[in-house]
Amino acid sequence: xxxxxxxxxxxxxxxxxxxxxxxxxxxxxxxxxxxxxxxxxxxxxxxxxxxxxxxxxxxxxxxxxxxxxxxxxxxxxxxxxxxxxxxxxxxxxxxxxxxxxxxxxxxxxxxxxxxxxxxxxxxxxxxxxxxxxxxxxxxxxxxxxxxxxxxxxxxxxxxxxxxxxxxxxxxxxxxxxxxxxxxxxxxxxxxxxxxxxxxxxxxxxxxxxxxxxxxxxxxxxxxxxxxxxxxxxxxxxxxxxxxxxx
Amino acid sequence: xxxxxxxxxxxxxxxxxxxxxxxxxxxxxxxxxxxxxxxxxxxxxxxxxxxxxxxxxxxxxxxxxxxxxxxxxxxxxxxxxxxxxxxxxxxxxxxxxxxxxxxxxxxxxxxxxxxxxxxxxxxxxxxxxxxxxxxxxxxxxxxxxxxxxxxxxxxxxxxxxxxxxxxxxxxxxxxxxxxxxxxxxxxxxxxxxxxxxxxxxxxxxxxxxxxxxxxxxxxxxxxxxxxxxxxxxxxxxxxxxxxxxxxxxxxxxxxxxxxxxxxxxxxxxxxxxxxxxxxxxxxxxxxxxxxxxxxxxxxxxxxxxxxxxxxxxxxxxxxxxxxxxxxxxxxxxxxxxxxxxxxxxxxxxxxxxxxxxxxxxxxxxxxxxxxxxxxxxxxxxxxxxxxxxxxxxxxxxxxxxxxxxxxxxxxxxxxxxxxxxxxxxxxxxxxxxxxxxxxxxxx
Numbered sequence: 001x002x003x004x005x006x007x008x009x010x011x012x013x014x015x016x017x018x019x020x021x022x023x024x025x026x027x028x029x030x031x032x033x034x035x036x037x038x039x040x041x042x043x044x045x046x047x048x049x050x051x052x053x054x055x056x057x058x059x060x061x062x063x064x065x066x067x068x069x070x071x072x073x074x075x076x077x078x079x080x081x082x083x084x085x086x087x088x089x090x091x092x093x094x095x096x097x098x099x100x101x102x103x104x105x106x107x108x109x110x111x112x113x114x115x116x117x118x119x120x121x122x123x124x125x126x127x128x129x130x131x132x133x134x135x136x137x138x139x140x141x142x143x144x145x146x147x148x149x150x151x152x153x154x155x156x157x158x159x160x161x162x163x164x165x166x167x168x169x170x171x172x173x174x175x176x177x178x179x180x181x182x183x184x185x186x187x188x189x190x191x192x193x194x195x196x197x198x199x200x201x202x203x204x205x206x207x208x209x210x211x212x213x214x215x216x217x218x219x220x221x222x223x224x225x226x227x228x229x230x231x232x233x234x235x236x237x238x239x240x241x242x243x244x245x246x
Numbered sequence: 247x248x249x250x251x252x253x254x255x256x257x258x259x260x261x262x263x264x265x266x267x268x269x270x271x272x273x274x275x276x277x278x279x280x281x282x283x284x285x286x287x288x289x290x291x292x293x294x295x296x297x298x299x300x301x302x303x304x305x306x307x308x309x310x311x312x313x314x315x316x317x318x319x320x321x322x323x324x325x326x327x328x329x330x331x332x333x334x335x336x337x338x339x340x341x342x343x344x345x346x347x348x349x350x351x352x353x354x355x356x357x358x359x360x361x362x363x364x365x366x367x368x369x370x371x372x373x374x375x376x377x378x379x380x381x382x383x384x385x386x387x388x389x390x391x392x393x394x395x396x397x398x399x400x401x402x403x404x405x406x407x408x409x410x411x412x413x414x415x416x417x418x419x420x421x422x423x424x425x426x427x428x429x430x431x432x433x434x435x436x437x438x439x440x441x442x443x444x445x446x447x448x449x450x451x452x453x454x455x456x457x458x459x460x461x462x463x464x465x466x467x468x469x470x471x472x473x474x475x476x477x478x479x480x481x482x483x484x485x486x487x488x489x490x491x492x493x494x495x496x497x498x499x500x501x502x503x504x505x506x507x508x509x510x511x512x513x514x515x516x517x518x519x520x521x522x523x524x525x526x527x528x529x530x531x532x533x534x535x536x537x538x539x540x541x542x543x544x545x546x547x548x549x550x551x552x553x554x555x556x557x558x559x560x561x562x563x564x565x566x567x568x569x570x571x572x573x574x575x576x577x578x579x580x581x582x583x584x585x586x587x588x589x590x591x592x593x594x595x596x597x598x599x600x601x602x603x604x605x606x607x608x609x610x611x612x613x614x615x616x617x618x619x620x621x622x623x624x625x626x627x628x629x630x631x632x633x634x635x636x637x638x639x640x641x642x643x644x645x646x647x648x649x650x651x652x653x654x655x656x657x658x659x660x661x662x663x664x665x666x667x668x669x670x671x672x673x674x675x676x677x678x679x680x681x682x683x684x685x686x687x688x689x
Contacts, residue, residue: 010271011308043311047336188308191269194253 002081004074006030006059006118007088009040011187012137012209015202016087019210021048028074031088032060059118061088061110067121081129083213084122086115086136091189097151104151111155116162123166123175131174135213136163140181140221143230147245167218176216180209183226196246198225255303259290259646260548260555261618263298263679267305273325277384277414280304282678284410285354286329289361290558291646292679293409298689300677304414306356312336313417320422321379326356326415338534339490342422343480345377349591351539356415361643362407362604364595366456366478366538373599373606374420375406382417386671390416395600404666407601409642411676411685412667429486430456430537432478436524440471440576444569444610447594450477456537459592462517463579463614464510471576473592474524481531491533498545505552508617513587541589551617557646559629560613562595562606563638571636572610578632579614582625589615602663605641613644623647630656642680650686660685 008017008029020027021044029044031037037056045054055077059070075081090110097104119134126132141149142156160179167177184190184199200223208222221227236244255265267284270276277283284294284303296303306327314323320342324333331351333344348363357363362375371377380394383405391413393402405412433454437443443459450457454477461473541547548556563571572592591613595606616622626647633640639656640648654660664685668674674687681687 014271039311039313042313046312046315049340188270188272192266 001083002026002028002078003083003085004028004030004057004071004078004081004122005085005087006061006070007086007137008044009033009036011087011189012182012185012202012205013085013087014040015206016085016209017044018047019203019206021045021050021054023210024048025083026050026078028055028057028077030057030059030070030074032058032062034058061090061114061118062106064114064117067118071121071125075125075129081125081132083133083135084119084126085134085209085213086118089115089137089139091152093193094148094150094152107151108155111152112158115159119162119166123170126175127170127173131176133176133178133213133216134163134166135178135180135209137180137182137209138163140183140226140230143181144234144236144241146233146241164218171218177218178212178216179219180212181219181221181226181230183221183223183229185223198223198229253301255295256287256555257291257294257646258288258548259557259618260551261291261557261646263292263295265296265301265303268302269305269308271308273304273306273309273327273414273416274384274390276304276309277416278388280414281676282410283326283356283360283414285327285357285360286352288350288353288357289643290556291644292683293361293643293645294357295679297677297679297682297687306354306415309416310354314419315422320424321419322422323380323417323419324355325417326354326359328355329353330355330358334534337422338425338428341425341428343425343428343534344374345421345423346371346374347538349539350542351535352542355418355420356410359406359415359418360408360410361641362599362601363643364606366458366593368606369451369457369594369596370455372597373407373601373604375403375599375601375604378406378418378420380417380419381405381415383413383415385413386673386675400666401670403600404602404663404670406599407604408663408667409603409678409680411678411681412670413676425480427481427483427486428491428534429481430478430532430534431481431485431529432476432532432537433527433529434524435475435477435527436473436521437475438472439469440573441569443471443473443475443592444565444572444594446475447592450475451594455479457593460520461590461592461612462521463587463590464514464517465521466580470580471573471592472521473590474520476537478532478537486531491535494533494535494543496543496545499547499549501549503550503552505554505617507552508550551615555618556615557618557622557626558589558613558615558644559626560605560611560641560644561629561633561638562609562611562641563633563636564607564609565594566608569610571638572612575612575629575632575636575638578629582628583621587614587616589613602659602666603642603657605639605643607639609638611641613641618646627652642684645680645684648684650684653684 007013041054057073139156141153163179212220253266254262256262309325309327456478598607630652
């Protein structure tokens with residue numbers, strides 16, 4: 001398949017880009033740092049033994065005007081577009097966000113408004129091509145408000161709601177929307193946080209994501225244990241949530 | 247989920263200090279203010295731990311991109327955090343293998359350069375550093391410097407084997423080797439004492455590219471140094487399976503064993519079992535991972551030593567005057583009561599590399615695992631005195647207990663290395679817990 005991947009230079013996206021190439025899919029990397037994109041493109045090309053250069057396109061989640069052209073570029077480079085995948089997002093600890101309003105605005109804008117604007121561009125283009133798959137990383141933190149991830153979780157809760165709606169409305173027209181809800185994954189994003197039980201590795205998470213895309217499953221928790229964990233957390237009464245610190 | 251306790255970090259020997267890793271894909275940024283880089287933490291002692299008073303080390307493991315590969319020459323360039331395991335996963339099925347491999351695949355390229363690792367082919371291939379063409383290093387004044395045997399070569403040879411103390415290794419370029427198949431032809435032969443075992447190693451070295459000996463650390467008297475020799479080469483297409491080596495099942499030691507689990511009776515039983523299982527010489531085609539990395543099949547095997555932790559003592563003693571030095575060392579080991587080890591490895595080393603602190607030199611290398619207890623410092627001291635008498639040296643990547651005066655006595659090149667280091671890092675910004683202990687760096 002032909003896939004445009006926003007966020008493929010780091011963390012889960014990096015693992016997913018490698019997996020896609022190793023499985024023989026064609027990938028175009030989207031991101032804001034062209035130099036860094038090229039280094040990742042080399043890595044993917046060598047690992048996947050891809051004959052030709054892996055294409056890249058500049059796309060910055062903080063600049064919506066880059067979204068359309070980046071997707072056009074990807075479709076042109078790949079000569080088609082079947083999957084659009086978003087693994088990029090902003091993260092900061094609740095503590096830091098509470099004391100920095102500008103950071104809060106940036107995080108909410110990036111993770112909610114701009115990610116949705118990017119998805120809208122992708123939706124339009126995939127529908128125009130007769131369908132495809134839009135796969136976006138949300139988070140388990142959007143499932144239930146928790147003290148350490150109030151703002152980050154709120155941005156992801158909104159994103160999850162949007163993605164679910166998209167899938168309800170457009171699946172019959174051939175556009176599958178896949179919401180990925182990773183639990184704690186050991187990446188650069190979570191560096192400095194103490195991993196809880198059931199923390200995942202990016203490689204395992206990438207496998208789960210590719211599995212979901214191939215099967216067209218609208219919602220995937222990864223590592224899988226987080227489906228159960230969140231089932232419990234979603235059902236905890238308020239008086240418990242007020243007391244616990246996670 | 248915030249937790250309040252002080253974070254702890256340790257080497258493979260599980261003797262922790264207060265410290266934590268900071269991680270990022272962006273090594274350049276990550277290393278800007280870091281005192282030390284750390285890869286997969288497989289050095290046994292305190293090589294990858296920060297000096298007292300500093301809490302953070304820069305973990306390179308997320309910086310694992312392959313940046314260039316030339317099919318014609320095998321030249322490969324990658325970020326320092328790329329693991330050997332990942333390298334093999336990608337390249338072994340394409341019939342490429344690194345020029346030198348240590349006994350575990352859970353190491354990073356940066357770590358392989360910093361420790362200037364050696365392997366079963368040391369007698370023909372030398373150390374890993376011999377095959378490195380360029381290293382990109384962040385040096386103490388903040389600059390990022392390309393360094394190679396021809397460009398800033400003093401920095402290069404101080405970095406190869408320099409335990410990360412000359413700067414942060416960001417990228418490594420080296421030459422991979424083509425192999426005929428990914429399978430190994432291995433022969434094993436049993437020898438009833440040390441002289442025979444060393445003779446066996448030397449004889450095999452003439453015809454076999456890979457040799458190593460396992461030695462029964464519990465055998466005394468006439469059987470002193472009895473063991474099993476393993477020698478191997480890459481299988482040719484005609485003699486190997488046409489399939490790729492399948493992924494091996496890995497067993498994880500699920501919890502920390504109690505301290506008494508490894509004692510001289512269980513170790514003796516284990517050693518006897520290995521020795522007596524090799525009555526006949528065997529030749530067979532084996533899985534590359536079971537040949538190169540037999541211990542990697544058991545994940546977290548360091549837990550079997552229990553809470554007390556353990557160390558490895560590895561030294562090389564010259565054998566210009568025959569095998570007497572190796573025998574005297576083993577006797578010193580028995581005398582010190584330190585050989586209750588189920589992992590004794592013996593290997594003949596060839597010429598010294600160009601790395602100014604590189605470990606191997608011509609002679610016999612012996613490595614022994616030791617559970618840590620109150621007497622361990624005394625044992626290591628006695629072993630070091632024996633090694634100094636023989637004109638040998640120890641391997642920093644394994645060390646947790648060597649004293650500064652002992653290290654100075656066994657390392658005539660130290661002054662030369664220190665001079666280069668001071669030229670690039672006059673204020674000694676780059677330090678480790680080990681450099682404070684062994685080199686006398688300020689804490």
